[in-house]
Amino acid sequence: MNALVVEDLTVSFRIPGATVRAVTGACFEARPGRCLALVGESGCGKSVLAHALLGLLPGNASVSGKAWLEQGDERVELLGASQAVLARRVRGRSIGLIPQSPATHLTPVRTARAQLQEALRELGTPAAQVRERADVLAERYGLRPADLDRYPHELSGGMAQRVANAMALAGDPWLLLADEPTSGLDRPLVDRAMAALRGLCDEGRAVLLITHDLRAAEQVADDLAVMYAGRLVETGPAERVLNRPRHPYTAGLLDARPDRAFVPVPGMPPELTRLPDGCAFAPRCPAASPACGEPPPVADGVACHHPLERPLEAGRAQGQ
Numbered sequence: 001m002n003a004l005v006v007e008d009l010t011v012s013f014r015i016p017g018a019t020v021r022a023v024t025g026a027c028f029e030a031r032p033g034r035c036l037a038l039v040g041e042s043g044c045g046k047s048v049l050a051h052a053l054l055g056l057l058p059g060n061a062s063v064s065g066k067a068w069l070e071q072g073d074e075r076v077e078l079l080g081a082s083q084a085v086l087a088r089r090v091r092g093r094s095i096g097l098i099p100q101s102p103a104t105h106l107t108p109v110r111t112a113r114a115q116l117q118e119a120l121r122e123l124g125t126p127a128a129q130v131r132e133r134a135d136v137l138a139e140r141y142g143l144r145p146a147d148l149d150r151y152p153h154e155l156s157g158g159m160a161q162r163v164a165n166a167m168a169l170a171g172d173p174w175l176l177l178a179d180e181p182t183s184g185l186d187r188p189l190v191d192r193a194m195a196a197l198r199g200l201c202d203e204g205r206a207v208l209l210i211t212h213d214l215r216a217a218e219q220v221a222d223d224l225a226v227m228y229a230g231r232l233v234e235t236g237p238a239e240r241v242l243n244r245p246r247h248p249y250t251a252g253l254l255d256a257r258p259d260r261a262f263v264p265v266p267g268m269p270p271e272l273t274r275l276p277d278g279c280a281f282a283p284r285c286p287a288a289s290p291a292c293g294e295p296p297p298v299a300d301g302v303a304c305h306h307p308l309e310r311p312l313e314a315g316r317a318q319g320q
Ligand SMILES: Nc1ncnc2c1ncn2[C@@H]1O[C@H](COP(=O)(O)OP(=O)(O)OP(=O)(O)O)[C@@H](O)[C@H]1O
Pocket: 013, 014, 015, 020, 022, 040, 041, 042, 043, 044, 045, 046, 047, 048, 049, 058, 060, 100, 212, 272
């Protein structure tokens, strides 16, 4: 069976006078038929993680770790792969990327059709079939073929999203990275986009959904990975993580939800240029102790010196 297995993915950027530690030691897996939601606040490293897998980081980035793409008998290590291999075998073919803010990602001076058809030609679609294939993809992803003849500024947010979906899926990738596919959409469109993503999973694709919208994640995710200051602080089955969070940051994120306590986590995330050696959440953590000055141990997907045991049951008992 196909799989993406990521081990200890670490990314930093050199900037004048400092190093931005955008991703630290990320470990996770993506498998066909499952949706993994990567959640975390703005700037915590979600998009950088996705771009690292596809070799899309700028020249000031250093990447370490391993990311094994396993498909049939083939095994490609993405972080060490050449741009030629990534372009020929990975991007668009094995892994599709729905980029953050698709409207700005599309070239403004060319129609959606011109851009989708170019993607199809790059994937090796015979010239005589390109136009028809673009129309089929448009209809499949909820657009009329005539919509493709619009320029990006003539597309609504929802339509630009569908064009981005069609482009990401043109090469029939088994793994889809969807980076904030719901930003700027109102609730009904979010619900539709999540239902569409779930459909792609149920067809047997693997989906990595990047979002800060916990409600959207809850709608589709089988598994959840919570990121804080570049580190995956908690990963596990979505149902368990959402109902019985074990990392104090996850518990704080859930309490911040409007449909729950609506109490934000006090304080601010740290600068990624000045991360402590120990737990980066400690200064904001109600459970912090002197032990948190050391790097957090990881057990059962939770990176914490003092994981919560059964916080929800305790909360419910108090409320009764
Ligand atoms: N080329 C770069 N050079 C230096 N720092 C960068 C570069 N690209 C990204 N960063 C930094 O890496 C960190 C992580 O950025 P990233 O875009 O992954 O955040 P994110 O979690 O996707 O946030 P958002 O939800 O706002 O999209 C940020 O602090 C960002 O400023």
